[in-house]
Amino acid sequence: MRSSRKPFPTHLIVFLAPAVLIYTIFMIWPLLDSLRLSFIGGSGAQAGQFVGLQNYITLLTDPQWSPRFWGALRNNLLFFAIHMCVQNPIGLLLAVLLNGRVLRGRAVYRTVLFAPTMLSVVIVGFVWQLILNPLWGIASSILGFVGLGSLYQPWLGLESTALPTLSLISVWQFIGIPMMLFLTALLAIPDELDEAARVDGAGAWSTFWRIKFPLILPTVGIVTVLTFVGNFNAFDLVYAVKGAIAGPNFSTDLLGTLFYRTFFGFQLQPGNPPMGTTVAMLIFLIILAGVLMYLFVWQRRVLTYEL
Amino acid sequence: MLHSSRRSALSALVMLLLLAACGAPATAPSGNTSTDASSAPAASASTAATTASGGQVTLTVESWRNDDLTIWQNTIIPAFEKNYPNIKINFQPTAPTEYNSALNTKLQGGTAGDLITCRPFDVSLQLFNDGYLAPLSDLKGMENFSDVAKSAWITDDGKTPFCVPMASVIHGFIYNQDAFAKAGVTPPTTQAEFIAALEKIKQDGTYTPLAMGTADQWEAATMGFQNIGPNYWKGEEGRQALLKGSAKFTDAPYVETWKALASWQPYLPSGYEAVKYPDAQQLFTLGKAAIYPAGSWEISLFNKDAKFKMGAFKPPVANAGDQCYISDHTDIGLGMNAKSAHPAEARQFLEWLTTAEFAELYSNELPGFFSLSTHQVKLNDPLAQEFVSWRGECQSTIRNSYQILSRGEPNLENELWRVNAQLLNGQLSPEQAGQEIQTGLDKWYKPAS
Incomplete structure (x- = not known):
């Protein structure tokens, strides 16, 4: 009786409708349509016909396509690894320094360190190209000034160093984001814990590693997953600095630039939308796998403390 | 009572939202069509009267030559508009590296300009085969170009040109x-x-x-x-x-x-x-x-x-x-958007491109871009002359x-x-x-x- 009299929760529809509508129109439908497009032949005799998984097989195994895909994936992993090893630890270190009481002018440092994040990638790319420019860049003169002029290389132009250099430029730009997230988490830790630890005779080092770090572990997870998603979607910096052909010799090619080049074409190369969406679907699957790992492996294991 | 009135208020709100959701797209295009409709008859009327009425028509030129913007605005367009006072030309360049993809997107979306600057060979041939560029077989003045000049913008059988060769x-x-x-x-x-x-x-x-x-x-x-x-x-x-x-x-x-x-x-x-x-x-x-x-x-x-x-x-x-x-190298041509609202005026502009006046103007204003026409052109710039x-x-x-x-x-x-x-x-x-x-x-x- 009671259940039959329970009114239909109309308000739920009202509150859900805007989000459902917008997500359906701008996310779910394009995603499904991309999936459909990736099952269609892109060039040659099969153009426009349903080809099943053929595009995926071509992309992953064809001697012409697969080196580009695996190369881009390898570059992307390196790009991610550099962010994880450089951006996030330094972001944490900066957050700890800004959280401590020894430093004067913390608000100024915080703003300055966060500022590059708000700049356009195009500007960042342009400025760093000027700094590192072999003809008029100040990098070589600064190195020369301290007697290390022989260390200067045209880093952005060499196959071995172009991608690490771009990664470090990106690290420089986005270091403010992990720093802010870590700082917020650190600020949320009550002072009592710090004081109690000090009373018990713990130094700064062990206070951090035994008390604070376990408390901010959930934030470490969030920063990791944000870095992962951001890095595997990365495209703009490489496009701004090296163009869609991601030279030299594809050494800076990320999945994003591979997608752009394939989908829209480049110079005399015509675009191949079905193959492009195939790349896009694989990017989606990679990111999905990473996020699912975060949700089901990390989030279930990590302990969140109520403070 | 309170309960039911709240329910009816909520369902009214839902109806309103739905109405708004359905109504918004329904009204927006109709607003567009009305403006389109009002401009379309004007355009067709002006083409039908072969511009005798003096109705102004604006043609937009898509190009990757953003370096040439001032030359188009200060020299080429005024020279053309002097002869054809009823046509206004709007030169609208895109960055060279983005031109091809931007143009493709605009053509697919139906927002591209009336005149399209043509890359040589296959990129433009593809546009023609897809029906985005109009055929120009019967355009007056095409005889002023050699076969080599035309080769960059012609179908593989050599019969249908689709862009007027501008420069090499x-x-x-x-x-x-x-x-x-x-x-x-x-x-x-x-x-x-x-x-x-x-x-x-x-x-x-x-x-x-x-x-x-x-x-x-x-x-x-x-x-x-x-x-x-x-x-x-x-x-x-x-x-x-x-x-x-x-x-x-x-x-x-x-x-x-x-x-x-x-x-x-x-x-x-x-x-x-x-x-x-x-x-x-x-x-x-x-x-x-x-x-x-x-x-x-x-x-x-x-x-x-x-x-x-x-x-x-x-x-x-x-x-x-x-x-x-x-x-x-045959580098630049100009073609016509097959879906242009002003085809007659666009053709008039293309015909003007085949004249000696344009060849002289273009080669001298843009030294280094050499006219492909068979007109004898005197170059004033010594480097270009070399x-x-x-x-x-x-x-x-x-x-x-x-x-x-x-x-x-x-x-x-x-x-x-x-x-x-x-x-x-x-x-x-x-x-x-x-x-x-x-x-x-x-x-x-x-x-x-």
């Missing part, structure tokens, strides 16, 4: 006369003299011998390989042989070209691997470099920026007395990757960029370069023998 660009070398005087060098004619001159400039030490980098990759292919190559593969003869499949990139002429290109390496600026195209341009116009491997399109910029006297010499030949060949004079002594050809050979994947043009940059970066030998290019081409190109 010629490759060569621009040099700083002060630098040549300082190092005691005269313009070289053979490859041996060229290297000797570079060596002398390097020994002198005042100037960087060659202003070019490989960071953007295309300069190595376009200003390097396609610039000096025609002398080795004998211009059109070699290009046609590649199309027929009777020549391969692993053959001696191509390996020789790459050997000659690789010999430039010691004379490039330090850190050339990260030197971009604008860097190289500035290095030369600031008077810090002696020779700039050029396309003639650089002339107007260099005239504006360089404060020293410049000269030009044509690509050096292998041995003294050899027949010379130049890359006289480039165009080579047409008399040498045989002309176009870049070998542009016609047909860039239709497949991997794309020959993009591969040439990559491989030539690799060659100059010292990562590939001339033989390996030939091997890589030919392997890529063999993957998809089957000559129709």
Whole structure:
């Protein structure tokens, strides 16, 4: 009786409708349509016909396509690894320094360190190209000034160093984001814990590693997953600095630039939308796998403390 | 009571939201159609009356030549509008690297301009085959262009042209006369003299011998390989042989070209691997470099920026007395959007492009872009005159990757960029370069023998 009299929760529809509508129109439908497009032949005799998984097989195994895909994936992993090893630890270190009481002018440092994040990638790319420019860049003169002029290389132009250099430029730009997230988490830790630890005779080092770090572990997870998603979607910096052909010799090619080049074409190369969406679907699957790992492996294991 | 009234209020809200959701798209397009409808009859009326009524029509020109914006606005458009006062031209350029994809998107979305600047060969042919460009077979004035000029914008059967040829660009070398005087060098004619001159400039030490980098990759292919190559593969003869499949990139002429290109390496600026195209341009116009491997399109910029006297010499030949060949590349055409709302006016503009008046105006306002028409045009710029004079002594050809050979994947043009940059970066030998290019081409190109 009671259940039959329970009114239909109309308000739920009202509150859900805007989000459902917008997500359906701008996310779910394009995603499904991309999936459909990736099952269609892109060039040659099969153009426009349903080809099943053929595009995926071509992309992953064809001697012409697969080196580009695996190369881009390898570059992307390196790009991610550099962010994880450089951006996030330094972001944490900066957050700890800004959280401590020894430093004067913390608000100024915080703003300055966060500022590059708000700049356009195009500007960042342009400025760093000027700094590192072999003809008029100040990098070589600064190195020369301290007697290390022989260390200067045209880093952005060499196959071995172009991608690490771009990664470090990106690290420089986005270091403010992990720093802010870590700082917020650190600020949320009550002072009592710090004081109690000090009373018990713990130094700064062990206070951090035994008390604070376990408390901010959930934030470490969030920063990791944000870095992962951001890095595997990365495209703009490489496009701004090296163009869609991601030279030299594809050494800076990320999945994003591979997608752009394939989908829209480049110079005399015509675009191949079905193959492009195939790349896009694989990017989606990679990111999905990473996020699912975060949700089901990390989030279930990590302990969140109520403070 | 309260409960039910809240429910009815909520359901009313839902209805409102739904109405708004359905209503918004329904009203927005109708608003658009009404404005479209009001302008469309006006347009068709003006075309029907052949503009006798004096109704103003605005034609938008899509282009990648954003460098030319002021010349169009100050010279070309006023000259046209003087003859055709009822037509206003709106020149709307996009950045060169984004032009193709931006134009495609606009054409697919139906928002592209009335007149479309045409890239040569397959990119435009594709647009024509997709129905985005209108056929121009019966356009008055097309007889003012040679078959070679028209070849870049015509169907494979050679019957239907779809863009009016506007200009070609010629490759060569621009040099700083002060630098040549300082190092005691005269313009070289053979490859041996060229290297000797570079060596002398390097020994002198005042100037960087060659202003070019490989960071953007295309300069190595376009200003390097396609610039000096025609002398080795004998211009059109070699290009046609590649199309027929009777020549391969692993053959001696191509390996020789790459050997000659690789010999430039010691004379490039330090850190050339990260030197971009604008860097190289500035290095030369600031008077810090002696020779700039050029396309003639650089002339107007260099005239504006360089404060020293410049000269030009044509690509050096292998041995003294050899027949010379130049890359006289059909580069720009103008076509008509098949869905243009003002086809009659667009055709009037295209017809004007075939006249001697336009040829004279364009070639002189944009020195370095040489009219492809058969009109006799006098050039006032000495540097441009020097480039165009080579047409008399040498045989002309176009870049070998542009016609047909860039239709497949991997794309020959993009591969040439990559491989030539690799060659100059010292990562590939001339033989390996030939091997890589030919392997890529063999993957998809089957000559129709």
